[in-house]
Amino acid sequence: xxxxxxxxxxxQDGRDKVTGSGRYAADLTVTGMLHGAFRVAEVPHxxxxxxxxxxxxxxxxxxxxxxxxxVPEVRYGAFLKDRTIFARDVVRxxxxxxxxxxxxxxxxxxxxxxLIEVDLExxxxxxxxxxxxxxxxxxxxxxxxTYEADENLVRxxxxxxxxxxxxxxxxxxxxxxxxxxxxxxxxxxxxxxxIEPRAILAEWQGDHVTIWSSxxxxxxxxxxxxxxxxxPQNQVRVIVPHLxxxxxxxxxxxxxxxxxxxxxTAGRPVKVVFSRREEFLLxxxxxxxxxxxxxxxxxxxxxIVARRAHLIIDNGAYSMDEPFLGQMAAMFAVGPYRIxxxxxxxxxxxxxxxxxxxxxxxxxxxxxxxxxxHHDVVAERLGLDPVEFRRRNLxxxxxxxxxxxxxxxxxxxxxxxxxxxxxxxxxPLPDGEAIGIATGWWPSFPGASGANVTINADGxxxxxxxxxECGTGAVMALPILAAEVLGxxxxxxxxxxxxxxxxxxxxxxxxxxxxxxxxxxxxxxATEVREQLLDLAADLLEAxxxxxxxxxxxxxxxxxxxxxxxxxxxxxxxxxxxLLLGRGSGEPPPTPAVETANCVGRLGAESFAAPTFFTxxxxxxxxxxxxxxxxxxxxxxxxxxxxxxxxxxTGQIYGGVAMGIGQALSEGVLLxxxxxxxxxxxxxxxxxxxxxxxxxxxxxxxAPSPTGGPKGxxxxxxxxxxxxxxxxxxxxxxxxxSRVRELPMxxxxxxxxxxxxxxxx
Amino acid sequence: xxYLVTLQVxxxxxxxxxxxxxTLLSVLRGELGLTGSKEGCDDSECGACMVLIxxxxxxxxxxxxxxxxxxxxxxxxxxxxxxxxxxxxxxxLEHGAVQCGFCTPGMLISATALLAANxxxxxxxxxxxxxxxxxxxxxxxGIVAAVRSAAAELANAD
Ligand code: FES
Ligand code: FES
Numbered sequence: 001x002x003x004x005x006x007x008x009x010x011x012q013d014g015r016d017k018v019t020g021s022g023r024y025a026a027d028l029t030v031t032g033m034l035h036g037a038f039r040v041a042e043v044p045h046x047x048x049x050x051x052x053x054x055x056x057x058x059x060x061x062x063x064x065x066x067x068x069x070x071v072p073e074v075r076y077g078a079f080l081k082d083r084t085i086f087a088r089d090v091v092r093x094x095x096x097x098x099x100x101x102x103x104x105x106x107x108x109x110x111x112x113x114x115l116i117e118v119d120l121e122x123x124x125x126x127x128x129x130x131x132x133x134x135x136x137x138x139x140x141x142x143x144x145x146t147y148e149a150d151e152n153l154v155r156x157x158x159x160x161x162x163x164x165x166x167x168x169x170x171x172x173x174x175x176x177x178x179x180x181x182x183x184x185x186x187x188x189x190x191x192x193x194x195i196e197p198r199a200i201l202a203e204w205q206g207d208h209v210t211i212w213s214s215x216x217x218x219x220x221x222x223x224x225x226x227x228x229x230x231x232p233q234n235q236v237r238v239i240v241p242h243l244x245x246x247x248x249x250x251x252x253x254x255x256x257x258x259x260x261x262x263x264x265t266a267g268r269p270v271k272v273v274f275s276r277r278e279e280f281l282l283x284x285x286x287x288x289x290x291x292x293x294x295x296x297x298x299x300x301x302x303x304i305v306a307r308r309a310h311l312i313i314d315n316g317a318y319s320m321d322e323p324f325l326g327q328m329a330a331m332f333a334v335g336p337y338r339i340x341x342x343x344x345x346x347x348x349x350x351x352x353x354x355x356x357x358x359x360x361x362x363x364x365x366x367x368x369x370x371x372x373x374h375h376d377v378v379a380e381r382l383g384l385d386p387v388e389f390r391r392r393n394l395x396x397x398x399x400x401x402x403x404x405x406x407x408x409x410x411x412x413x414x415x416x417x418x419x420x421x422x423x424x425x426x427x428p429l430p431d432g433e434a435i436g437i438a439t440g441w442w443p444s445f446p447g448a449s450g451a452n453v454t455i456n457a458d459g460x461x462x463x464x465x466x467x468x469e470c471g472t473g474a475v476m477a478l479p480i481l482a483a484e485v486l487g488x489x490x491x492x493x494x495x496x497x498x499x500x501x502x503x504x505x506x507x508x509x510x511x512x513x514x515x516x517x518x519x520x521x522x523x524x525x526a527t528e529v530r531e532q533l534l535d536l537a538a539d540l541l542e543a544x545x546x547x548x549x550x551x552x553x554x555x556x557x558x559x560x561x562x563x564x565x566x567x568x569x570x571x572x573x574x575x576x577x578x579l580l581l582g583r584g585s586g587e588p589p590p591t592p593a594v595e596t597a598n599c600v601g602r603l604g605a606e607s608f609a610a611p612t613f614f615t616x617x618x619x620x621x622x623x624x625x626x627x628x629x630x631x632x633x634x635x636x637x638x639x640x641x642x643x644x645x646x647x648x649x650t651g652q653i654y655g656g657v658a659m660g661i662g663q664a665l666s667e668g669v670l671l672x673x674x675x676x677x678x679x680x681x682x683x684x685x686x687x688x689x690x691x692x693x694x695x696x697x698x699x700x701x702x703a704p705s706p707t708g709g710p711k712g713x714x715x716x717x718x719x720x721x722x723x724x725x726x727x728x729x730x731x732x733x734x735x736x737x738s739r740v741r742e743l744p745m746x747x748x749x750x751x752x753x754x755x756x757x758x759x760x761x
Numbered sequence: 762x763x764y765l766v767t768l769q770v771x772x773x774x775x776x777x778x779x780x781x782x783x784t785l786l787s788v789l790r791g792e793l794g795l796t797g798s799k800e801g802c803d804d805s806e807c808g809a810c811m812v813l814i815x816x817x818x819x820x821x822x823x824x825x826x827x828x829x830x831x832x833x834x835x836x837x838x839x840x841x842x843x844x845x846x847x848x849x850x851x852x853x854l855e856h857g858a859v860q861c862g863f864c865t866p867g868m869l870i871s872a873t874a875l876l877a878a879n880x881x882x883x884x885x886x887x888x889x890x891x892x893x894x895x896x897x898x899x900x901x902x903g904i905v906a907a908v909r910s911a912a913a914e915l916a917n918a919d
Binding site: 014018019020022024195242244247276472647650653654655656659682683691693 | 865
């Protein structure tokens with residue numbers, strides 16, 4: 001960890017959080033505030049025949065009720081504008097909003113929402129992924145062809161988008177292969193489950209609105225409100241109080257427009273706080289259900305010659321970022337391996353279920369779980385050790401990726417060797433225990449981002465940024481970078497963040513991109529201040545500017561003990577004249593060039609910018625009688641370029657691994673026949689507890705990327721949940737002899753796999 | 762029907778008028794303005810709302826406010842002494858036990874109860890003691906380490 005700058009950073013927001021004085025969105029109250037509640041469809045697919053709010057309006061304490069009729073008719077969506085903020089004519093999933101109520105108390109609001117009369121004519125629900133695109137399937141969106149969409153989208157009826165990667169000649173490769181292995185995996189959807197259910201409070205003054213929201217992406221929320229309510233962005237201010245986790249579920253536009261419109265109609269501020277059930281059912285960000293068919297041709301020596309894959313991905317009822325995620329899944333189905341011939345397609349299909357959307361490393365863990373099991377099947381057929389199989393196929397510097405990018409210095413292979421060594425690969429284990437391994441990759445996301453840095457009259461520093469802190473500590477680590485540029489300590493800075501009227505634009509707590517992009521912006525802003533300080537110091541010390549350095553809170557002539565002036569003194573001088581103000585954004589590093597002539601459905605990120613590589617090894621114990629799998633130990637090795645804040649980075653690995661274990665073993669959306677969720681409660685949707693999570697060994701491989709973020713770093717927050725389910729799956733089969741091809745690998749499914757007689761792994 | 766009762770929270774008396782069905786959590790967060798205790802589920806499943814009642818950890822979302830009258834209630838706001846953090850709070854900061862912080866109030870309360878009952882817990886005892894508190898961010902690693910370190914600190918202070 002060469003670039004470690006702050007071995008034990010204490011988070012600026014930590015004291016707020018441990019004392020209980022930090023406010024989250026649900027904790028806020030403003031004068032005159034009402035409470036809001038939503039009326040949702042509660043059926044998967046229906047035509048709205050009649051909607052009558054008369055009885056609800058008559059309830060004492062009700063101030064306003066709004067439906068689609070009360071807001072502009074605007075269709076929105078990132079790549080495919082297929083949805084409105086309230087249902088119009090048809091409801092397409094059980095969590096779709098029909099109306100919103102503002103009332104004096106949460107109880108009255110809920111009561112009034114229930115009193116709204118909704119006459120629904122049931123329509124056939126599309127829930128099965130494989131039959132959804134058959135010609136005889138009912139259409140989820142009868143008017144799909146009229147929707148505005150990204151011109152690169154390939155779509156047709158219930159096929160919301162198709163992305164392909166075609167490279168070389170897959171047919172020829174398969175024909176030349178020594179063996180060809182083909183198999184199929186099915187994964188349930190799952191949830192992000194931040195412990196904070198979301199809350200939104202909107203208050204109008206004049207023609208502008210302030211929205212306090214538990215969003216991960218305040219700028220996207222702002223532009224979404226402006227788009228759907230038809231107002232300029234500068235009349236919408238989104239402030240995020242402390243955010244109680246998001247993991248992707250609080251990305252994109254949330255429920256801000258509805259609450260803003262409700263507050264405007266009521267003429268009073270309105271707050272909506274979700275119950276846990278609502279937090280499971282209403283967000284349009286569920287981890288996607290998937291079916292994965294994988295086929296690999298290998299030579300006798302174990303090198304892969306061809307990959308075919310067909311993925312079917314549940315889009316749910318509306319498309320948020322899912323078409324883009326289909327494209328990502330296609331990249332993950334190739335994986336960080338050298339494969340000359342590739343033919344992969346990913347179909348994102350509409351169903352009458354909750355919309356899918358980014359949940360920590362969207363499509364990553366599920367695809368890696370299937371692919372890495374598939375790779376172990378291939379290795380087994382060849383009689384090769386799984387680690388050796390990966391060693392022979394992983395990408396190296398100079399290799400070409402699935403879409404033609406040429407890899408810079410990377411550490412994929414090192415992560416494999418380190419994880420294998422840390423877990424003790426090959427060591428003898430008691431009966432019923434085994435070790436499995438899985439490797440994966442994930443991109444960084446270069447993008448625009450801005451920050452301002454000032455030095456106050458007393459020499460203390462302030463960073464003002466639009467970046468969003470979701471808990472990872474990425475924003476909390478920004479002072480490390482400013483401090484290094486200015487020769488100060490990180491704790492001499494305060495950060496003002498996640499307020500769209502205060503800081504310049506940032507993409508938000510999404511795509512693990514905060515340090516990558518906003519770190520660059522903070523360094524650029526601090527560098528401007530540095531120049532200003534050096535100018536002042538050169539005058540004052542009558543020294544040549546080039547001979548000066550900023551160090552230990554001083555500007556001094558390099559090497560001199562006497563010729564120096566403190567930054568505080570310089571700041572107090574500047575306070576009377578030219579202020580110390582820096583602003584920065586910096587040029588995002590380029591994404592690698594690509595060869596995608598034969599590919600369709602390309603929506604950006606066709607190549608992986610500054611990709612990160614990682615391997616997890618899992619040691620598990622399987623109880624053959626019950627199918628219960630216990631994870632005893634995980635070794636996680638990650639190449640994330642470099643690590644600048646170890647306490648933050650290891651924290652991401654620990655949390656990601658725990659989430660990965662959950663997705664592997666216990667977390668899955670149970671759907672009824674007609675597509676309704678049967679387990680929207682923490683009692684039935686099981687997260688890992690402290691008693692479940694095993695010891696986790698963390699290792700970082702250094703490989704600073706020339707096209708990475710500051711110091712060559714790469715994104716780190718999402719990847720740690722990616723390879724865990726695959727490593728556990730591969731351990732299960734080695735421990736118990738049967739492969740589990742359904743996710744999550746619940747005791748019942750493991751038990752059934754063990755009981756099945758075919759004995760095939 | 763409303764009852765006038767006095768709640769003793771963090772050594773302060775709060776007279777409040779309450780309906781029978783009100784949960785302690787809603788009164789703490791509402792009438793008393795003590796929003797440190799969080800609501801993660803309202804169903805006794807996450808532990809974010811945990812408070813001490815006469816030293817025992819309780820999910821305040823599933824505890825009637827009226828039942829708490831006459832008892833000593835401690836919330837996360839009552840752990841520090843003035844501006845001096847409790848050793849558990851300090852250890853949570855130093856060990857990376859806090860990320861989003863939404864589970865933190867409940868975790869700290871749970872850990873306080875654990876150390877009061879068992880000042881020198883083993884790792885397994887710590888894990889058992891905190892198993893009613895869900896955290897989605899940390900994988901619990903920093904939390905367990907923080908409790909262990911605070912236990913040592915408290916033992917040295919005695
Ligand atoms: S809010 Fe009380 S246990 Fe979750
Ligand atoms: S720190 Fe976020 S839930 Fe525990």
